[in-house]
Amino acid sequence: YQGIETGVGTSKYSGQVTIGTSAVAGGFAMTDNTRGGHSTYDLNGTSGTRTLFTNPTDTWGDGTVANRQTAAVDAAYGAQLTWDYYKNVHGRNGIKDDGVGAYTRVHYGKNYVNAFWSDACFCMTYGDGAGNVKPLTSIDVGAHEMTHGVTSATAKLVYSGESGGLNEATSDIMAAAIEFWADNPEDKGDYLVGEKIDIRGDGSPLRYMDKPSKDGRSRDYWSADVGSVDVHYSSGPANHWFYLASEGSGAKTVNGVAYDSPTSDGLPVTGIGRDAAAKIWYRALTTYMTSSTNYAAARTATLQAAADLYGKNSTTYQNTANAWAAINVGP
Ligand code: ASN
């Protein structure tokens, strides 16, 4: 698959987008040679046999699920944004920082209501949803899954106990940062996870970062038993840290979404801004966290990162520490 082309895709969630493609005999393929050769494949309702998306023209999808290219456009766009975010914001050249792209598979199985990253294939996989649950190919879901690859290539946070919650939170945190960074007019940034998918059928998102317990399961604050709950719920305190560190506590509306973020001790917290919070988390993840990092160690890691980036005497450092205190993680 040759060269560098730019296709035009009509996505389901993000409107009309450009995607990196390449020229092949008889047309074009969804292989992006500007991003490490990242390719997007059709599993066609199976869990194994994959076919590279190709097309006679460089125009893809039509925004409907009936057109099987549409999910591919969304997933390829999400992977592309995630690649570009890590490169442009954090200087990271691909998941392993080696310039090599992963790959994406869509239309996994039948009525599959999930998406996942696999270290084994070094790839991301997306289900089509079922009933009224839509394909799991939104920007935030894609960025979440691809970030699991980054975590695997860096801190390697073990996917159980507190480190598992921090692994999950890393995916939600970077996904929120990526959604804001992309600033797509059809899918503006928010501190919600999976709000486009309607996974519960009542219009609510899968997770909330300002007050994670709004999902009925996630924890808002660290406690000694947090490591005993599912990693998608023990992520709550760290997701809450990211919200508080970014925006501060209390009521606030961002991109038209209203938030109201509490603190464990009722004391207010001042935000450092989303970009600084994401920089701190990324540096902590890639420089200081290890496979066994727990909540207390994550606090230390982010404070080391904040000291490196902003200085130990900065208000950014102090507010970073205050956001940890607000989720009940102290010195
Ligand atoms: N979509 C889920 C996740 O990435 C799959 C899983 O449970 N690992 O967290």
Ligand code: ZN
């Ligand atoms: Zn995950």
